[in-house]
Amino acid sequence: MxxxxxxxxxxxxxxxxxxxxxxxxxxxxxxxxxxxxxxxxxxxxxxxxxxxxxxxxxxxxxxxxxxxxxxxxxxxxxxxxxxxxxxxxxxxxxxxxxxxxxxxGRKPTGTLVADALLPGKRLFMLSTGTGLAPFLSIARDPEIYDRFSQVVLVHSVRRVSDLAYYDELTAQLASDPLVQEQALLQFHYIPTVTREPFHTTGRIDALAASGALFAPPVLGERRFDPETDRVMLCGSTAMIRDFAAMLEGLGFDEGSNAAPGHFVIERAFVG
Structure with a gap:
């Protein structure tokens, strides 16, 4: 108290x-x-x-x-x-x-929602810093586990102490009453630190290039595939810009509430 x-x-x-x-x-x-x-x-x-x-x-x-x-x-x-x-x-x-x-405010809004994505098998939520916030919401929503067989949350920060919610996410949301059973089987958490020693280091793009984002227990292709994968991006402008360009080069289309696609970003936070 x-x-x-x-x-x-x-x-x-x-x-x-x-x-x-x-x-x-x-x-x-x-x-x-x-x-x-x-x-x-x-x-x-x-x-x-x-x-x-x-x-x-x-x-x-x-x-x-x-x-x-x-x-x-x-x-x-x-x-x-x-x-x-x-x-x-x-x-x-x-x-x-x-x-x-x-x-x-009286009216919430945004495009980082499942409705803006086409059906798929793997959902990747890629975040830096406080860009983690919307994905905490999504990862604790039972509906997301009905839509996707695997839910992968990646959080990149500069320092280990910046890994907010680390214990809860490492435990695969075990204390969450509505998703704990599904999350145990379907939820994967990949934290990475860029400026201090940690068991996973490096930026998200480097982890994608090395295949670390797709290592067990993340099942399926060791690359992003527009046929099966859906991606949400939230965080630094540079990360979003670079990743969006990479995904588009792989054949991914950006989605919106009006026209669902393969990946989404929250443009309200992007300069």
Missing amino acids: TLLTRPPALLPAHGSFLTSGVRWVRHWNEHLFSFAIERPASFRFRSGEFVMIGLLDGERPLMRAYSIASPAWSDELEFLSIKVPDGPLTSRLQMIRPDDQVYL
Whole structure:
């Protein structure tokens, strides 16, 4: 239990946004934290979508887009964020505590959803940094295990301490009541670190080129195949740009909500 040393920070009502109370906050290191807020009864979303989150800045809310890290069935909305010391929002958002309030957008949206992909056998979710967030949502959604026989989550970070949710993912979501049995057989987690010693090192493109992404227990071809594989990309602009170009060269088509394809990116976060 967290003891508050100050009264909860309550926000004035704003017609454009909902207000929601903070349930918990977890600081992974000096650069990274997670938090969850109460999910309003009227709020509906698809696993993998994002929504606007914010705090009051003078007389107006300051809002930024955040991918929802909790699955669509959860009674809370979970988020993963970096800490930017001088960031207009994150410099303050990292100070929130349980029972504080944040503003929440009314309409989630996004293309990192299963509906934007054609049917396939293997789903690869490739992420860097906080790009992990939407894939935490998708990996905990039972529907994804009905759509794909294998679900592969790759998370690339600079330092070992940046591997948020490492214990839960290494355990193949064993504590998740809705997907634990399916995840034990179908879910594969591949963390990689680029600037510190770790059992897997190197960028995601290097792991793909070497075949490490397709090593056992990931079954099937030791390469990306548009006939069977579907890919989701979220993270740094450079990673997304390079991987999208590589996939297109292999015959993959980008998908959207209107026209499902072989791979998807979240263009709202790409410059």
